[in-house]
Amino acid sequence: MAEILAFAGSNSSTSINFKLVEHTVSLVQDHDIQTLNMAEYDFPMYSEDHEAEHGFPDALVKLKERLEHSDAMVLSVNEHNGNPSAYFKNILDWLSRMDRNFLLNTKFMLMSTSPGRFGGVRSLVVVEGMIPKFGGEVVSTFSLKSFNENFGEAGILDDDMKSQHQKALDTFLNSLNK
Template identity: 40%
Template structure:
């Protein structure tokens, strides 16, 4: 059975993007999904000086774990219209271990926020960067107005139209597996 590695680029213990990634993961039928908490792979802000001393072990462990996947589900939170510093830092370090760390494998990109755009700017930013890391984007999904469209206690999207849209994204992603 294929293995999907899922994570969100947030270091918040209450991340709504983590919740969306876990929901999307529950919809996958054709593969096993392993969720990674990127906080377990935290590293100092990237610096050439630090890299000269050595790449942080947590990042080496992350890249090794990513290599186990046949595909990826990645949640992209947004800070000030862009990727979070945490996500960007993780990407910067991972690319120092292996430039093409996603290995040409299929990717489902997700984003959400409390606003109507659902972190669409961050999603677009990450989508544009995937080519540099050999991520083959199979589908994207952005959930706007998270607090009005998602039941945090049940861990599900409550808006029927959004449920259909993410289901279609999952079908496209699974076709790429």
């Protein structure tokens, strides 16, 4: 049984990426899952001056401890102007200052969604390239296009996207058993 940490790279209280994360982990059995709502975490913007004067924020230290106790992660990243949000990039900047390999040997199911037809895929591609730099391994990816039309109370509505999501989830879960 793997320890899975699940969260979205968004600090919005109405994050559609967090909704996708919650749906995804609701489909997982036989693993210990911790879900984090990042809207509850506030981090100062990274700067060398802030780090030198104040050290690492307590919330960041606690987040890093959770990361260290996880074998795998389900992460859905939001997109701002074709890139990951400044909030998520800021978290990566802080964590990499604490430990460059803070994701060492961690497997990822990486996802994205947006209200638009591209589903946040540009941000997903950027983060997919970043995770290995910190020691993580992206095992599977999934992008849900046009969230408002393709997601409802029952989860993913479009049959093709639902199938793609399940395949990405199965690939991720199968990698945890190896």
